[in-house]
Amino acid sequence: MPNTRRVDEARPRAPRPARSTRNRPTDSQLLDAARSVIADVGAERATMDMIAERGDTSRVTLYAHFGSRDALVERVIDREMAEFTGWMFAAYDDSTDMTHGARARHAVESLFAYARRHPEGLRVLLGHRHENDDPGRRLYQALEPRIAARLRENYAVGGAHIGASADTMSSLLLGISLDVAYRAIIVDGADIDAACDLAMTATLAVLRDVRSDQLLAIDESLGRRG
Template sequence: MIAEVGADRATMTAIAERGATTRVTLYAHFGSRDDLVARVISRELDTFTSFMFRVYDESEEMPYGARARYSVRCLFDYARNHPAGLRVLMGHREGHGNRRLYAALEPRISARLRKNYAERGTRIAAGADALASLLLGMSLDVAHRALIVDGAGIDAACDLAITATMAVLRDVRPEQLQALDASLGQR
């Protein structure tokens, strides 16, 4: 129900009817509608981040470009196989699961970016965080639009996200990231 209508519009009555139970039972178990929504979001966040962390671990030894493609493809495979879970996290309002999703995944992506740049002789700090946010945001937004907003084909959306990710990784220059780091150091 939350995936279908959004966290803000899912009522305890509708959730109880869908779950073949009563509002009284739901309130007794969860305490409030907000607590129920928070638990559902937490469950979906844990499931998705655990999946993505496994993907990151599995791809650790891949060459950099292959690792990026694999990670994006797996994100879309997850979206294809768990559309309701991704809708809960992304679908209806910025404040519920979305920011927590970024907070969970960005540090792993940033670390991978820092490591890749370091292997090529460039040290970056906060620039990696900004780049991680950009890359994650692109893929999640394309998945969101495909699943929820536009109903586009998930395979076509995945191809677009991979192309965009690879273009960003290819065209962002280390000097740009270092300039961003320097500008943050001046604050």
């Protein structure tokens, strides 16, 4: 009886390509790669090709995980914002029982300790400035209320009950450390320890020299406007 099998069935099949054993990148690993690129070139110049090369992956994978370049950048900024503010909130909580001066020292030291351990993250937050998205401004909005509340407590001990002027004071104090850190890690590349020492000296000088009557005068002027 003749063999009725189809010719293509009789031919040996080519072996299937071996499945890649390479580990698939996690979201965290991809965000790390994106953070590294943004820290180097800025968010506006970072491309998916750059991030894919830095993360040893492909553009297709990046789009599959995050949908778009802008969404990826936003995820990076949100993650770094949460980590930095969480670090600072913990520092504030740890210094609750310290004296006023020791609290200030601890806060400044904690900020620069973060800069030492996570320079890329802080470069992302302080170096990415866009008219519609300024993480630096978001840092102020997150941290200022905690600093202002502490200032009100400190001055109340001395009998001065300050109001909105605490917000102005907290912005000034936070700005000292953030601006010095910005110049150190982004603009000038200065030594972090030297930058911390400068920020510390300036912060303590402000706390020492700003008088309660000056803050109360601001509150009074704001009250007249209302």
